[in-house]
Amino acid sequence: MKEFRLQPKILFGEDSLNYLKTLGYKRIMIVTDDVMVQLKLTELVTKNLPNNVEVKIFSKVEPNPSMETVENGLKDFVELEPDCIIALGGGSPIDACKAILYFGYELYKKLNVEKRVFFIAIPTTSGTGSEVTSYSVVTKGDRKIALAADIMLPDIALLNTEFLSGLPAKVVADTGMDVLTHALEAYVSRNANPFSSSLAMKSIKLIFENLVTHYNDRKILAPRENVQFASCLAGMAFDNSSLGINHSIAHTVGAKFHLAHGRANAILMPYIIEINTHADRKYFEISRELGLPADTIEEGKSSLLSFVRILKEKLNIEKCLKDYGIDFEDYKREIPNMLADIKKDICTAYNPNALSDEDYVRLLLKVYYGE
Numbered sequence: 001m002k003e004f005r006l007q008p009k010i011l012f013g014e015d016s017l018n019y020l021k022t023l024g025y026k027r028i029m030i031v032t033d034d035v036m037v038q039l040k041l042t043e044l045v046t047k048n049l050p051n052n053v054e055v056k057i058f059s060k061v062e063p064n065p066s067m068e069t070v071e072n073g074l075k076d077f078v079e080l081e082p083d084c085i086i087a088l089g090g091g092s093p094i095d096a097c098k099a100i101l102y103f104g105y106e107l108y109k110k111l112n113v114e115k116r117v118f119f120i121a122i123p124t125t126s127g128t129g130s131e132v133t134s135y136s137v138v139t140k141g142d143r144k145i146a147l148a149a150d151i152m153l154p155d156i157a158l159l160n161t162e163f164l165s166g167l168p169a170k171v172v173a174d175t176g177m178d179v180l181t182h183a184l185e186a187y188v189s190r191n192a193n194p195f196s197s198s199l200a201m202k203s204i205k206l207i208f209e210n211l212v213t214h215y216n217d218r219k220i221l222a223p224r225e226n227v228q229f230a231s232c233l234a235g236m237a238f239d240n241s242s243l244g245i246n247h248s249i250a251h252t253v254g255a256k257f258h259l260a261h262g263r264a265n266a267i268l269m270p271y272i273i274e275i276n277t278h279a280d281r282k283y284f285e286i287s288r289e290l291g292l293p294a295d296t297i298e299e300g301k302s303s304l305l306s307f308v309r310i311l312k313e314k315l316n317i318e319k320c321l322k323d324y325g326i327d328f329e330d331y332k333r334e335i336p337n338m339l340a341d342i343k344k345d346i347c348t349a350y351n352p353n354a355l356s357d358e359d360y361v362r363l364l365l366k367v368y369y370g371e
Contacts, residue, residue: 004195004240008121008132010232012159019158020048025083025118027054031073031097032088033061041124041163045088056080058100061089064139064254064261065096073100078107084118087154090175091128091137091261094121098136098152105151121154124163126228127175127262129182129235131157137251137261142337144251146346153239159232161224169215172227173315174262176211179203179231180311181265185244186237187286188279189350196241199233201289206230208290208307212314244351245342246272249367252341256334257326266317267324270308271367273301275359279352320370328368335364 011019028049036042037059046055058073077085077100087097101119108115121131130136134153137146167175183203186196207230210223218224249272250264273283284300287293292307294300318324321331339360342348355363 002193004193006236008154008157010132010157010159012229014160014162016158016160017044017048017162019156020045020120021050023050023053023084023118025053027080027082028056028084028086029077029080029082030055030057030059030086030088031061031100032057032059032093034059036089036093036124039166042088044162045086045122054080056082061093061096063092064137064144064258065092065099067138067140067145070096070099070103070138073097074103074107077101077104081115082117084120087119087121087131088124090123090125090171091130091178094123094128094130095136095138097121098130099138099147102136102147102149102152118156119154120156120158122158122160122163123228123231125167125171125175126164126224126231127178129179129231129233129238131159132232132235133239135239139255142256143341144255146251148346157232159228161221161228164224164228165218167218169218170316172211172215172218173317174260174266175231176207176215176227176262177266177269177312177315177317178262179227179234180207180211180308181246181250181262181269182234182238182243183207183230184269184273184286185246185347185351186234186241188276188282188352189238189241189244190352191350192241196237200237200241201286203230203234203237204286205289206233212311215315242350243347244272244276245348245355247347248342248345248351249338249364251345251347252338253321255341256338257321257331259324259326263317263324266312266315267319267321268367270305270312271363273305273308275355275363276352282352321368322370326368331368335361338364 214223287300292303
């Protein structure tokens with residue numbers, strides 16, 4: 001039996017933060033990073049909370065959050081025993097918050113404690129869609145570990161563009177390409193369905209129409225809001241259809257070479273589209289929907305590849321991993337480990353094409369040299 005799930009409740013608009021004033025919880029934990037504190041964005045949350053609420057802010061989340069960080073956050077979670085937890089930030093704080101909840105519930109289970117913690121996710125970038133998914137990615141050593149559990153799905157996703165206007169252009173590029181990767185992989189996934197595909201296609205169109213404008217001027221409201229909507233739609237899509245090897249490879253490359261997740265996805269994207277021949281018809285459908293030349297399936301796929309390559313250029317994203325500056329000897333040495341990581345990654349199973357070890361090695365060499 002197949003399933004399509006719509007959760008969480010999504011609140012959006014300029015006044016969406018007013019929702020926080022209605023919370024009736026006494027102990028609230030906020031999971032975020034130091035940048036949110038330094039920019040005083042945490043104050044946009046705390047000043048909207050009711051009076052007489054005990055608040056603990058855990059702000060030690062780093063990019064690609066580590067298991068050690070999750071364990072430190074779990075200590076604060078156990079100490080406070082919150083009724084409500086709020087994740088504030090990009091994908092890293094939201095993923096860290098989910099992992100803290102995941103292991104917090106595991107601890108409650110061992111102690112025979114029955115408790116439900118109300119979970120609110122407030123994204124401050126438009127990229128991961130983590131505010132509407134039941135997935136979390138944490139780093140252990142030089143490996144990324146993907147967690148998946150319904151208990152990590154937020155109760156409320158609170159979207160507010162006030163957090164987005166000051167983002168650096170590079171962050172907008174990386175996170176925006178992460179959105180496009182989510183939407184493309186959700187659309188061509190072996191587990192796709194009409195519901196997830198509709199959400200994915202709308203997300204792709206919003207990115208096509210708005211990302212470059214948003215990148216060039218983050219102060220314009222309409223494209224900023226539309227890219228935020230695209231991120232959320234793509235999150236809902238892939239939460240119901242899963243992803244593919246664009247993400248599997250990005251996970252391992254990002255962990256081993258400290259490459260931002262969205263940028264890794266963007267560098268890899270055209271090479272993954274090329275190799276996914278079983279999805280050619282779907283790539284053609286996307287081009288047709290975008291109004292790109294698509295008289296034949298072959299032309300449609302070629303048009304999509306051209307769009308992705310041009311988009312990368314406009315966003316100043318490197319063509320290949322060599323251009324990013326990764327040393328080839330270091331990269332070559334890690335290929336066996338990367339291959340093992342890719343094969344274990346939960347995203348790999350739903351990729352349109354199943355690749356052999358030799359296929360993966362050829363692909364990893366191609367994304368390095370760009371040839």
